[in-house]
Amino acid sequence: MVILILPAKTGKQRHIAIHLDHNLCKRCGICVAFCPQGVFVTGDDGYPVVAATEKCTGCQLCFYRCPDFAVEVEVDK
Amino acid sequence: MASYRDYLAWERLPHLWCAGCGHGVILKALTLALAALEVPPDKVVVASGIGCSGRIGDYVTTHRFQGTHGRTLAFATGIHLARPEVKVICVMGDGDAAAIGGNHLIHAARRNVDLTAIVPNNLNYGMTGGQFSPLTPPASISSTSRQGKAEPAFDICHLAVVAGASYVARTTVYHVTEMQKFLQEAILKKGFSLLEVLTPCPTYYGRYNALGEAAQMLEWLNRSVIPLARYRQMSGDEARYWWRGRLVDREAPDFLSRLKGAG
Numbered sequence: 236m237v238i239l240i241l242p243a244k245t246g247k248q249r250h251i252a253i254h255l256d257h258n259l260c261k262r263c264g265i266c267v268a269f270c271p272q273g274v275f276v277t278g279d280d281g282y283p284v285v286a287a288t289e290k291c292t293g294c295q296l297c298f299y300r301c302p303d304f305a306v307e308v309e310v311d312k
Numbered sequence: 313m314a315s316y317r318d319y320l321a322w323e324r325l326p327h328l329w330c331a332g333c334g335h336g337v338i339l340k341a342l343t344l345a346l347a348a349l350e351v352p353p354d355k356v357v358v359a360s361g362i363g364c365s366g367r368i369g370d371y372v373t374t375h376r377f378q379g380t381h382g383r384t385l386a387f388a389t390g391i392h393l394a395r396p397e398v399k400v401i402c403v404m405g406d407g408d409a410a411a412i413g414g415n416h417l418i419h420a421a422r423r424n425v426d427l428t429a430i431v432p433n434n435l436n437y438g439m440t441g442g443q444f445s446p447l448t449p450p451a452s453i454s455s456t457s458r459q460g461k462a463e464p465a466f467d468i469c470h471l472a473v474v475a476g477a478s479y480v481a482r483t484t485v486y487h488v489t490e491m492q493k494f495l496q497e498a499i500l501k502k503g504f505s506l507l508e509v510l511t512p513c514p515t516y517y518g519r520y521n522a523l524g525e526a527a528q529m530l531e532w533l534n535r536s537v538i539p540l541a542r543y544r545q546m547s548g549d550e551a552r553y554w555w556r557g558r559l560v561d562r563e564a565p566d567f568l569s570r571l572k573g574a575g
Contacts, residue, residue, distance in 0.1 A: 258326065259325055259326045261326070261330075261331035261332070262331060263331040263332035263514075263525070263526040263527070264332070264525060264526060264527050265332065265526050265527050265530065267527075268527030268530075269527065269530070296488075299337075299340070299341075299488040299489070300337060300488060300530075301336075301337075301340075302329065302332065302333055302334060302335070302336030302337045302340075302526075303325075303326060303327070303331075303336050304320065304322075304325060304336070304340065
């Protein structure tokens with residue numbers, strides 16, 4: 236789990252937390268392939284790793300696309 | 313406010329579907345749609361058939377029912393007539409809905425029974441080893457068509473329309489927000505509604521047809537599907553594409569209303 240505070244482009248501060256659950260993840264690579272900002276990379280063990288937290292815009296595409304309920308993105312506006 | 317979490321049986325996860333299988337995305341869209349509509353879990357029955365998608369009932373907190381192969385709609389009709397206040401959502405794979413249960417499908421559509429039928433179409437029978445189904449595109453390699461499928465495929469959406477369904481749409485697992493929107497419309501629709509969702513099967517269809525892993529298969533789906541309006545303007549190379557969109561959304565008396573009217 237990664238928590239960060241983003242100085243968003245609008246000037247507002249947003250809290251974004253990306254939760255990855257290794258017990259549910261099947262290493263299909265969908266989140267890594269489809270994140271528009273390239274937030275994830277594939278780790279040595281095949282699991283996704285949150286590599287560029289500051290790029291996350293909170294679009295939730297990884298959440299919607301994950302077939303295994305392994306990704307959740309919390310965005311406090 | 314309801315959350316998709318309320319509709320998922322978390323203690324049964326991880327689910328049995330393969331890595332990259334789209335059925336999990338459909339399950340998530342269904343839970344999101346139910347949460348958005350705020351239908352309480354005890355007012356929903358998820359009825360499924362046999363095959364990979366038939367296991368969807370294991371992972372929901374709503375009522376669930378798993379019928380014999382292809383007979384989901386027949387059982388679901390009974391559930392609906394006995395408990396009309398409960399939303400009955402049927403999940404049937406392409407083989408279950410179009411081959412084994414093809415007759416039930418056309419007659420449920422003809423009677424316009426107030427059911428929601430979701431057809432996750434992964435283009436083959438995944439659970440039994442990748443045999444072709446009536447919805448497998450021609451020339452596809454499967455474990456029962458090693459030289460390429462010789463038969464044409466039929467369009468289950470057009471079939472449901474001519475049979476009399478009130479609502480028919482098609483989308484893909486790639487188009488996640490559209491899928492949730494169509495699911496909500498289909499659940500709310502009075503009368504028979506059918507939503508076909510094209511979904512990747514990387515284990516069999518993808519491997520046999522060299523379409524790559526899950527992510528590549530999703531890209532392939534996105535490239536192979538075009539909006540219905542554009543599809544209708546095409547002349548000549550329609551066969552290379554699937555259309556996606558709302559094919560029909562019309563008002564017609566449903567089976568139970570007719571039954572009450574007749575009595």
